[in-house]
Amino acid sequence: MHDATPPEEADLTIQEPRLWRDERWTARVIKNEDDDGWAVSMTLHGEAEPALVGPWTMGRDKKNPKPLDAPAFHTLVKTAAEVLRRHEQQLHARLHKQVDMGVGSERVRVTLRIVPDDEYPYAVLTAQDEFGQPLGEARVAADFKLSAASAEAWVASGYSARPR
Helix, strand or coil: CCCCCCHHHCCCCEEECCEEECCCEEEEEEECCCCCCEEEEEEECCCCCCCEEEEECECCCCCCECCCCHHHHHHHHHHHHHHHHHHHHHHHHHHEEEEEEEECCEEEEEEEEEECCCCCCEEEEEEEECCCCEEEEEEEECCCCCCHHHHHHHHHCCCCCCCC
């Protein structure tokens, strides 16, 4: 029987005093360059930079770091995952804006979705009725400022391709 898992990925689990790894995360105890203490970094597999770097406890000899163990690793995984989740929420909030407004007796939701392309960033302005049906869409500059006034002006223009 042939196993499709490459040999180097067959068992990623490592449980050493200064290095723990499971199928998703690597915890590494490192020397703190700022002082005589120790730090721990948590890196999600496939990522170049750690999601979390924080202080680590000294061992009983007050010279070497306390060894990693299962409870500490699980706490670190939970904390690092929360840090990533918050970064994703902040990025989403930065790239997605929304204004809800009344147009006559109807409710209209105007959203701005920024596309952060390295060379040519832009944004897409969309309008939907209260049932989610599309009313209009326009491509705008990435620095377009969505506000109640700009949304009202765009809706009043009949969803012009060039909102101001």
